[in-house]
Amino acid sequence: MSSLSKHIPLVDLVAQYYSIQSEMDDAISGVIHSGRFIGGEEVKKFAIKFAGFSNVPYCVPCANGTDSLEIALAALGIGKGDEVIIPAFSFVATLEAVCNIGATPVLCDIDPIRYTMDARNVEAVMTEKTKAIIPVHLYGQMADMHPLMLLAGVNNFYVIEDAAQAHGAEYNGQIAGSIGHMGSFSFYPGKNLGAYGDAGAITTNDEQLYNLAFKIANHGRTSKYDHEIVGRNSRMDSLQAAVLSVKLAHLREWNKRRFEIANRYIQLLEDIEQITVPVINDQSKSVYHLFVIRVPKSKRDDLMKYLAKHSIETGIHYPISLSKLKVTTEQLKIVTNCPQSEKASEEVVSLPMYPELTEAQQEYICNHIQDFFST
């Protein structure tokens, strides 16, 4: 491992910073010299650029991607007595947002190929109280949106895309966050588009929803001291907006690089019998926020330990499905079986994935995976 004597992390944000260091330093210093830290031109500029990138007319910058889900739900008028269907395999924030708005989360199982919400499973759990569904575009792969939008149209419920892991992902030529009534994004640092702290955003094609979401995120105000509704403080700060604007200009190139890395992983690993690699969908290309393989449950811990011993970091997204989290079973007392989500949580492993990952590092990783399965 002489030329690779360094630890290979799951995500390398420092390598990314070095690749854009001077533009980033200028942008950050520009904000500090402006003395304007909340709102202002930087935030407006980023919102316009991100709306353009997501192919929608409107973007509401928020403080993080959990707030953006909650604010989207609030703008749609969802609350107590309403049911919101979410996939049983996601980060807990999707569940929390529904609970924090006072609505009832209803879990549905995933499509085991995409790891995303399956319209047939939505049909199985929807009721007359269903007001919205939140498909999560997990790992960078968009959910199969067409049947979900049809189902929502026929049954009159809203669709909020949780696109926290899918900036720039496409589905039949449409961009993540532009298909549902509202899209929700997180710019948590490790995301494909990540801030240097917390940040999030809502995207929408609907002007009224935009105005309402904007108001909710900004203390319910229309102008400085004219507060019309009970809102909250969920502002994006100017430093994060400046960081995000710099990075947004590189996002397409970074997503392309992730795609190349994923293809290479697939080539190098697909012949290992005990591994299931992601399925490439030409109509709905993933932006590979994470590169996730599946291995037999009995081998997963040992594989991760073996790779760690060789300085390769791996992760599990997520080791417990939402259906089996204590918050669900013990606090919310929701009893549900989502076998595909539960099986996935026992078998998935995330390998290092970031645009700066080199071919040599990838070969090193895959050789070790090969060695593990051949002994």
Ligand SMILES: Cc1ncc(COP(=O)(O)O)c(C=O)c1O
């Ligand atoms: C699918 C999903 N939804 C929502 C969130 C919440 O975003 P944030 O951490 O910015 O609140 C995340 C973040 O990890 C996520 O992965």
